[in-house]
Amino acid sequence: xxxxxxxxxxxxxxxxxxxxxxxxxxxxxxxxxxxxxxxxxxxxxxxxxxxxxxxxxxxxxxxxxxxxxxxxxxxxxxxxxxxxxxxxxxxxxxxxxxxxxxxxxxxxxxxxxxxxxxxxxxxxxxxxxxxxxxxxxxxxxxxxxxxxxxxxxxxxxxxxxxxxxxxxxxxxxxxxxxxxxxxxxxxxxxxxxxxxxxxxxxxxxxxxxxxxxxxxxxxxxxxxxxxxxxxxxxxxxxxxxxxxxxxxxxxxxxxxxxxx
Numbered sequence: 001x002x003x004x005x006x007x008x009x010x011x012x013x014x015x016x017x018x019x020x021x022x023x024x025x026x027x028x029x030x031x032x033x034x035x036x037x038x039x040x041x042x043x044x045x046x047x048x049x050x051x052x053x054x055x056x057x058x059x060x061x062x063x064x065x066x067x068x069x070x071x072x073x074x075x076x077x078x079x080x081x082x083x084x085x086x087x088x089x090x091x092x093x094x095x096x097x098x099x100x101x102x103x104x105x106x107x108x109x110x111x112x113x114x115x116x117x118x119x120x121x122x123x124x125x126x127x128x129x130x131x132x133x134x135x136x137x138x139x140x141x142x143x144x145x146x147x148x149x150x151x152x153x154x155x156x157x158x159x160x161x162x163x164x165x166x167x168x169x170x171x172x173x174x175x176x177x178x179x180x181x182x183x184x185x186x187x188x189x190x191x192x193x194x195x196x197x198x199x200x201x202x203x204x205x206x207x208x209x210x211x212x213x214x215x216x217x218x219x220x221x222x223x224x225x226x227x228x229x230x231x232x233x234x235x236x237x238x239x240x241x242x243x244x245x246x247x248x249x250x251x252x253x254x255x256x257x258x259x260x
Contacts, residue, residue, distance in 0.1 A: 064096040065107070065232050065240045068188075070259035072222060074250060075196070075203035075215065082254060083200040086222035086246070087215070088150070088207060089193040089258070092169070093232070095185050104181035104189075106235035109164055111193060114227050116219045120193065123149060123163035124178050138179030142167030143208070145178060146192050150206055151214045160194030160218040167192070193230075195220045224249050228258070 072086035089111075095102060109120040123136040123145055136145050136159075145165040152159045168176045170188040183189065196206075196215045204212055222228060226246045233239045244259040 064099055064238050065102060065183075065234060066094050066096050067230070067232065067240055067242045067259065068092040068094055069257070070230075070242060070244070072195075072246070072256040072258045073207045074254050074256070075200050075206045075211070076254060077204050079254075080252075081203075082250075082252075083197070083203055084223065084250075085195070085197040085200055086250075086256065086258075087194070087196045087200055087203075089191075089195055089222075089230075090207075091191040091193065091230070091242075092188060093183075093191050094188045095183055097185065099185055100237070101175070101185075102183045102234050102237070104166060104183060108233045109191070109193065110231045110233070111195075111220065112229050113195075113220045113222055115221070118161055118218060118220060120162060120164045122181060123159065123165045124181070136163070136165070138177075140178060142178060147209050149192060149194050150196070150209055151211050151216065160196055160216050164194075165192045166190065194218050195222045197221045197223075222246060 069092050071090045073088040073090060074085070075083040075087040105122050107122065111118050111120065124138040124140075136148055142165065146167070149159050149163060149165045166176075166178075166181055167190045168187070169190055170186070172186060173184060175182045175184050176187055176189065181189075194216075196218050197220065198217045201215050201217060202213050203215070204210065206215060224246055225248055228244055228246065230242045231239050232241075242259050246258060247256060250256050
């Protein structure tokens with residue numbers, strides 16, 4: 001007799017385990033893809049910010065004005081009749097090696113004699129300051145604007161209290177003009193700062209400028225033994241400072257070396 005054969009149905013659960021593993025794997029891949037996308041985007045943003053910050057930091061360090069020397073000019077009637085105080089500062093200014101171009105339109109000069117502080121802006125900057133600059137002319141010569149600086153009463157008041165003017169000495173690339181006063185490396189200019197004291201308004205001349213007694217006071221008094229501090233602050237870059245003490249006597253000199 002033949003033995004009875006019994007057939008059994010086997011339950012195979014391995015496939016269920018395989019599907020679960022596949023789902024977990026796909027989920028991990030998706031999470032990894034999302035994380036990678038976030039990291040790539042974040043690293044791109046950080047790279048752009050780092051480059052921008054590095055560029056700004058480099059500009060802050062490299063864009064430096066340099067005050068090479070400062071002369072003081074006394075108002076006069078003639079060679080023997082001069083003001084007791086300095087009436088005009090002539091500052092020779094250049095740029096440090098490797099400096100970025102500097103727009104003098106945006107440079108603020110702060111000058112103090114220990115008692116009074118004047119914050120000065122460039123006289124021909126009519127683009128930024130509008131009608132306050134109507135007494136200056138961006139198309140005029142440096143001498144004409146210097147005359148306005150010393151004698152004009154227009155704008156927000158006595159111009160010497162609020163403005164300074166510039167005349168170029170060396171400008172090989174032609175980048176500097178009264179209307180577009182941009183300095184590049186190698187350029188050299190003279191910055192004129194009025195310091196007419198209250199009691200020195202009756203003299204007829206200041207340097208090469210004929211004032212005819214019409215010069216405007218600045219409330220500064222650059223007398224002998226005065227402690228003077230000048231700070232030039234550009235739009236970007238480190239501020240430049242010049243501190244000096246005037247001589248104990250100006251003697252008979254019309255022009256006095258003050259700095260360095």
